Amino acid sequence: MNPQVGIIMGSQSDLPVMAEAAQFLEEIGIAYELTVVSAHRTPQRMIDYAGSARERGIKVIVAGAGGAAHLPGMVAALTSLPVIGVPVKSSNSIDGWDSILSILQMPSGIPVATVALNGGKNAGILAASIVGAYEPEIGRKMDAFKTGLREKVEESAAQIEEKGWKEMLKK
Amino acid sequence: MNPQVGIIMGSQSDLPVMAEAAQFLEEIGIAYELTVVSAHRTPQRMIDYAGSARERGIKVIVAGAGGAAHLPGMVAALTSLPVIGVPVKSSNSIDGWDSILSILQMPSGIPVATVALNGGKNAGILAASIVGAYEPEIGRKMDAFKTGLREKVEESAAQIEEKGWKEMLKK
Amino acid sequence: MNPQVGIIMGSQSDLPVMAEAAQFLEEIGIAYELTVVSAHRTPQRMIDYAGSARERGIKVIVAGAGGAAHLPGMVAALTSLPVIGVPVKSSNSIDGWDSILSILQMPSGIPVATVALNGGKNAGILAASIVGAYEPEIGRKMDAFKTGLREKVEESAAQIEEKGWKEMLKK
Amino acid sequence: MNPQVGIIMGSQSDLPVMAEAAQFLEEIGIAYELTVVSAHRTPQRMIDYAGSARERGIKVIVAGAGGAAHLPGMVAALTSLPVIGVPVKSSNSIDGWDSILSILQMPSGIPVATVALNGGKNAGILAASIVGAYEPEIGRKMDAFKTGLREKVEESAAQIEEKGWKEMLKK
């Protein structure tokens, strides 16, 4: 099965955050590919990756980077596919503000679909919701995922109401 | 033609920003609908809107709001379609930071595809890029749109190189 | 005794902060209820909770959440009872700024009585001061609580003045 | 009729913001008083005001100030009534951040119910919701106020759907 989602990151150190996107896509049953592409260290590789994505059947690109994070925006400049940006709170980032602003504040014409700081999992979910808008089977799974979120909160609420917060705090 | 993109905003005062999304979709030839839905003032209307979007054929929802902006996130909670959030620098916003953070920083499980502050046009482009990932005709138009952006910069560069910056500054 | 204060939180992980509100109400002798209600994961449960609060005899709702924290504001949209919001510095929050701004900066018409970051105890005190404005017995207890705060500082001052700061620092 | 809400501000220049609280209370039919009390320029007046509020029948105090805004917190230190704080973006404030943080971030034991920057009207609404939690007549009026908010958005939505956004933007 051809990958529908391409997951890339600026540095291998972003992997713990970005792996959560892959994990979600795997669970929901969407084929993906994952690799390292650096805007600053491998610009040609970035151009090749973004330029060939559509013809390789990719529908959505998920790109994560930290600090002055140029990868998501540059990839969005190089393809007309939707690009999801994950601001990573990397070791050289100032509490994540630089990562967020350099991904979010793209100029008119070149949007990046930015998710929360370190939001690798949410990037995977967003990519899946895009696929799910067009593939009914995935759409149904996404609805089921939402139901699962609800049930987990309801269980948590039931438990806290039954046992009382003092008991729960001990855990 | 059924609308494929739903554009909503928390208040009519957000219209100048959000109309740019509609304008782009119109130009690119994607059917859309546009209305006012307030998370805080019309919660039931929001629930109805988000709950029925998929069955009405909507593929992407674009939601804009300012200040403590809950509309995009709440809509994302109420549908499994992709939701694009536009932080609006409304009159009650603190330089836009509240709008951005209350849309971007969604908890795990409920992503919002956030674009730049007042990025109504970019939201329209992002929505179109999603449609264009699945509809080849739109995909081609998006590629042409990118080419247009490039050509406009090249013209601007040619002009500045030919006439010199002193001449250009006079304009 | 019917609960007069409803304490809710967006996630069980907020419990250590929110339990301090419950603890204070217990000490001051005000009946309360405490449970988990998520704006994003259980929207219908939130609507039911907020919609029935007044008729169930609730006078004040205390709601805590972190990141893009929509629970306090959405509950304030769904009831005309006073709602106290507790910004929680949750694991996905950017130093608490997102939590604060998405609770505090509510639009005109839908206020949330926001307390300090992680101010669970202060939320309990504020709820008690509201009850105490109408129930003289609680009002007297609140005055006594204030006296207690004063006495504790006076004791601390007396000790530091008597023993000297060098001695105190050793502790 | 004795005033139930006391509205104070640190400087007459805060009046345009704080008058909106008075305006709302007048419309909803709650008696109030309004005056200038400065923590820094009239500390004794502040102590007298806060100290006598409860016995004068005041149920809620609304206090607004800007910059290093100490009035709301100091009043909260001097009474056990609920105190609503309005951060004012005064001429000497840094985009309102100082006003917000010096009102919101009160230490444990002394909460201030903080509303949005320049949120005078919201402070009035919050005060009314407190009164309305105990006076059924006011409670009903607050419900009606909420209904009014909803209807206004619905009208706005109907108009924009009927006339189209292009027509609306012309206005």
Add this chain to the structure above:
Amino acid sequence: MNPQVGIIMGSQSDLPVMAEAAQFLEEIGIAYELTVVSAHRTPQRMIDYAGSARERGIKVIVAGAGGAAHLPGMVAALTSLPVIGVPVKSSNSIDGWDSILSILQMPSGIPVATVALNGGKNAGILAASIVGAYEPEIGRKMDAFKTGLREKVEESAAQIEEKGWKEMLKK
């Protein structure tokens, strides 16, 4: 010898920071007093302290507090002596921003001489420089203190130049 500098803090937890002011004054030979005075928990004690300071021979007051830090500003409101404010990064502070802004941004008429975050030692030095402007003996000691700072850097530089940075890093 009568104390010339009064050191106060809002909470005993501020002692590690504020003790550095006392330590410096002791070394330079200026009599001081040190105690706990809380603006929010012991307002009357604060008024008494500030009101009697001048007649007790105090020349400068050093006041430290964290979060919504009102002590320095309120003391400055209650005396016409110079007041030095120390923003403390207390446990409830948001990275110190609230402490800084609520001490620094005082309205016109009521200045507080603010030093750096957690700058207890600098507050002591500043107090000593004020005394030293009027007492030549202290002035000379302050000059000697400056010389000491210089010599310490020169020694450090000599060592690093002689041994090389690789050797120094090993330490």
Add this chain to the structure above:
Amino acid sequence: MNPQVGIIMGSQSDLPVMAEAAQFLEEIGIAYELTVVSAHRTPQRMIDYAGSARERGIKVIVAGAGGAAHLPGMVAALTSLPVIGVPVKSSNSIDGWDSILSILQMPSGIPVATVALNGGKNAGILAASIVGAYEPEIGRKMDAFKTGLREKVEESAAQIEEKGWKEMLKK
């Protein structure tokens, strides 16, 4: 009469802010001098100014600058007199944050008594309070100044209570 306070600023464009310090000192009757000294453009002039201040009889230096504002801190490095720093929101400043942080956050050993952004008048008052701590005549005038602040607020309060806020807002 020899000047007791030296007022300096990094650029003539800071004069509107810094003149307020001079104005206050004139009113309170303290001799001062005022000139332009730039840390970055006239470093030697700065060294001469700071180095000779004590022997010229100066008791306090007031230094204002904007952006990366080094003048107050460098002057404090070059004299052991107390130095008051005024962060100026100059045309090249980012909302004043750079001015504030580069004056306030001085390293251990070299304090600057920082006042509020654009707080020229407060710098003058603080300088006068230092002089007033040692010169009883000035001390009495400072007390009278405080009384004047109080009376002005009391008049404002009396007027608003008498005429009502609606009347006052019309002005």
Add this chain to the structure above:
Amino acid sequence: MNPQVGIIMGSQSDLPVMAEAAQFLEEIGIAYELTVVSAHRTPQRMIDYAGSARERGIKVIVAGAGGAAHLPGMVAALTSLPVIGVPVKSSNSIDGWDSILSILQMPSGIPVATVALNGGKNAGILAASIVGAYEPEIGRKMDAFKTGLREKVEESAAQIEEKGWKEMLKK
């Protein structure tokens, strides 16, 4: 004469800021070229520009951009010449913070020499100081430029000391 400095900007709207760099280089007598190169709209043009700069004799590249400003960092990725970045406070920038952070916070290996917000002139001066480090004639002119800065401040000081600040403020 071959250009030694290349000045580029992401959009023609950055010209008023970037022209100041050109203006300075012209005055100091360093040949330069100036054009528009957009990272997001003309990525290939950017690659060609940066890739050929060294062989065309360019010694320093000055690149300005606003918002999520990727041009300076991407150019620095594509050449090993020194790159000076000018954060521009463009219309879509959040008070310049996005421009600054996305230029300044480059990852290890790819520095950008960042100057102040809108610091076009300073970028020109920095470029000239680099040239001046290797070309003695330019070095002497840079020293003369510094002398000019000093003399201008001294004149301003002389005037203010002679005429008094009241006279100067009238201007």
Add this chain to the structure above:
Amino acid sequence: MNPQVGIIMGSQSDLPVMAEAAQFLEEIGIAYELTVVSAHRTPQRMIDYAGSARERGIKVIVAGAGGAAHLPGMVAALTSLPVIGVPVKSSNSIDGWDSILSILQMPSGIPVATVALNGGKNAGILAASIVGAYEPEIGRKMDAFKTGLREKVEESAAQIEEKGWKEMLKK
């Protein structure tokens, strides 16, 4: 061989950051000197250092400091050589913001080439790129350094593609 780059820092505690600049210059083969020079504690030493740098053959000065970091800017005021500033996140810094702003936001006429927070290595690379613009041998080494960066990312990508992210995460 005469040093071509001068590395200075405000305090020995900055050495771990600044040593990375020295390390890089050593690897690339550029002679340098490294010592401690404090703007605030050894102003005369700073003046001597900066004033003699050009005649001693220095081409670039790299200066690092934290908090209210005046060293880079003051050195830039005292020489017309290019000065690279390294904002250090020292123990007294507020998350690095003070260090960054007091180095970056220099007034017109006195630029500092600012690199990322704690960017000691990048400062070394930037200094080397300046040298490399004029010395072809260094220029070639800088190109090779860039190639090395690229190869390292390509290896990392190859490994992650081959082994899969699950295997890589285990490491």
